[in-house]
Amino acid sequence: KGVLLFGPPGTGKTLLAKALATEAGANFISITGSTLTSKWFGDAEKLTKALFSFASRLAPVIIFVDEVDSLLGARGGALEHEATRKMRNEFMAAWDGLRSKENQRILILGATNRPFDLDDAVIRRLPRRIYVGLPDAENRKKILKILLAKENLESDFKFDELANATEGYSGSDLKNLCIASAYRPVQELLEEEKKVVMPF
Incomplete structure (x- = not known):
C-alpha cells in the first residue's frame, strides 16, 4: 500500500508520480504538509479524515505526498507541536485502515529528498523504495x-x-x-x- 520515491531535488519525482497514475489508469491526489495543516485546533485531523474518505470514493487512486518528510518526519522532536502529532497519528491510523482492506485500491506514494528524516513507522509502511537519481x-x-x-x-x-x-x-x-x-x-x-x- 506504500511506495517511496527518494533522491536529489529536481530529478522529476513528482512528474514520475503523475506518469505512474496515468499509466495505471488511477486518479491522482497530490498533497503536501501544508494541505493538512490548519490554524484551527482539530481541523488537521478532520482534513486527514476527509482526505481518506474522498480517496475511498475516488478509488482507484494514488495519494501522492510530496516532501513526505515534512508531514511524516521523525517523532519526538523538542519543537514538535501537539497539532502536528495528532495529525500524523490520524494519518497513520487511516493508512493502517487501508492496509487492512485488501480490496481497497488506494496507494500512498511518498516523495522526499531526505529519506533519513522519516519516522521509522513510516518507513515500514513504505516497503517499496525507488531511488530517482540524477540523469546520466x-x-x-x-x-x-x-x-x-x-x-x-x-x-x-x-x-x-x-x-x-x-x-x-x-x-x-x-x-x-x-x-x-x-x-x-x-x-x-x-x-x-x-x-x-x-x-x-
Whole structure:
C-alpha cells in the first residue's frame, strides 16, 4: 500500500508520480504538509479524515505526498507541536485502515529528498523504495532535446557537448539553464545600451 520515491531535488519525482497514475489508469491526489495543516485546533485531523474518505470514493487512486518528510518526519522532536502529532497519528491510523482492506485500491506514494528524516513507522509502511537519481549524459541529452525542441537552433547545435558539460545537473537544473541562456542575449543588449552615451 506504500511506495517511496527518494533522491536529489529536481530529478522529476513528482512528474514520475503523475506518469505512474496515468499509466495505471488511477486518479491522482497530490498533497503536501501544508494541505493538512490548519490554524484551527482539530481541523488537521478532520482534513486527514476527509482526505481518506474522498480517496475511498475516488478509488482507484494514488495519494501522492510530496516532501513526505515534512508531514511524516521523525517523532519526538523538542519543537514538535501537539497539532502536528495528532495529525500524523490520524494519518497513520487511516493508512493502517487501508492496509487492512485488501480490496481497497488506494496507494500512498511518498516523495522526499531526505529519506533519513522519516519516522521509522513510516518507513515500514513504505516497503517499496525507488531511488530517482540524477540523469546520466545520454538522458541529459534527451532532456535538453525536449526542452529545446521548439527553439530555433543552429543545425549543428552540439547537444553531446552540452550534455557532457552538465554533469551533476538535474532535469530542473537543465530547464533553468535553458531559460537563463535564452535571456542572456537580452541582458547583453541592455548592457550595451547602458554604455551608449545619449546626446543632450
